[in-house]
Amino acid sequence: MADYIIIGNGTAALGCIAGIRRVDPGTPITVISAETHPAYCRPLISYALEGRAKPEAMNARPADFYEKNGVTVLYGKRAVRIDPEAHTVQLDDGQVLPYGKLCVAAGSTPFVPPMTGLDTVGQKFSFMTMDDMLALDAAAKADSRVLIVGAGLIGLKCAEGLARRVAHITVCDLAPRVLSSILDEEGAALMQAKLEEAGLTFYLGDTVDRFDGNRAVMKRGAEVDFDLLVLAVGVRANTALIREAGGEVNRGIVTDTRMHTSLPDIYAAGDCAEGYDASIGANRVLAILPNAEMQGECAGENMAGGDCVFDRAIPMNAIGFFGLHALCAGRSLTPDEGGETIVERGPGWLKKLYVKDGLLVGFALIGCEERAGIYTSLIREKIPLDTVDFDLLKQAATSAAFSPAVRRQKYGGAV
């Protein structure tokens, strides 16, 4: 069998390697890695800024992983073209590599919107990679004033990482609240309060109109002086290779539930892929690490001739700042679609459970994370709520709420 090629060397690639090796122990695998580091835990970069993770201890796998798995990594090389007919990948150095099966695990790229005067800013950064982190780490000084554009997960994690190291942090976002893609107003307000307590200043529902060197002028007129600018507006899935090869792409590379793209022998996984999201019953990019791992494994198994279907992905996020954690999964309900939202709240905590058609379809827990995975399992496994003691579950996530039969099955044998 001809060789496997994986484009990208992140979590999805690691999952893909594991999936291939589960089925095919021997055929060589080549990984094309634009980054020059062995795969590392990308979400740790903010903890590295904070000093809670050491760059040298951020590798996602033991040092002998690639060798043990018969993987050759081409570091610092970029795939620039896929020829699906010839079954080849061309690299930026001109090399052309033939593949039997190919997986595109190329992740995403920070999106930088056109902003007036951006070219006048001296020190600007993205926050996606180890190298981004190292650059910011070297630039951040005790007297630095930092402006972060984007109050999403990446911008705010970056803020947390820098908070105790710099003089001041300002965060702005066009959205009217922080973490707008995962939290509602009430949840976002709780998280924002925590972030403000740590000294962050916010401009929400506002954004930079223009830069003039070290000064940002906001749309609503405020002026923010800064030394370091971090652009964390959002990311775009890396779909170009597949699009240019004639494959179907949307927001991400379109895949079926076996992670196969529309092109023969080409699979896609992770942040670059638009796979099946069980919570909405449609394809969507789910740019989270667990999804990258599982999609990668599924793609790998199928590349090696296995038969794996991954149709249980749901959005989920665990995100915390300064000790306050927000855990969300599934989806919330829009006012016009009916269903029921169960809300419990207290000082510093909030719990929302979204119920529709007798199923838990989503939740948001802030400051009350205990055993949240039991709620997640109700969503993932679509467990009908009339088969569990839902009144008990409303109070707390507990497996005592399952029926004796379910408990026996869940806890009585090997799983």
Add this chain to the structure above:
Amino acid sequence: MKRVYVNEEWCLGCHLCEYNCAFANSGMTDMATALKGKRIFPRIHIEESDRITFAVSCRHCADPLCVKACISGALTKDEADGVIRIDRSRCVGCFTCVLVCPYGALAPGEDGVMQKCELCLKNTCGEPACVKGCPNRAIVYEER
């Protein structure tokens, strides 16, 4: 592999397993010094409703969601013995494992870093302390 199972009809809900667990993982030799008057952070916990009680600890899943979801590489499955272990020096306390574990088997310890049952194989007890100390033999350690 041998795992810890609970026979819920025998569980008295006495919480002794939680104390034995906390003690076995305390690294101390005297139970009173280790636990008396302190809030304990056991790796097994009693689940209860008005009808039943039973003890829950890590199932050491064959295909563990927590390991796949771990953002820091702290959780791993030991391919040799099947035990899912946590390298607490790598854990950043992000709660992703808590979000995905369907059994509610991970929780932070006193220091905010996650902890979980590792079957006492590497502490001084050498075998699950919860099983050893269960007065009604409701918790067993066996192959199923």
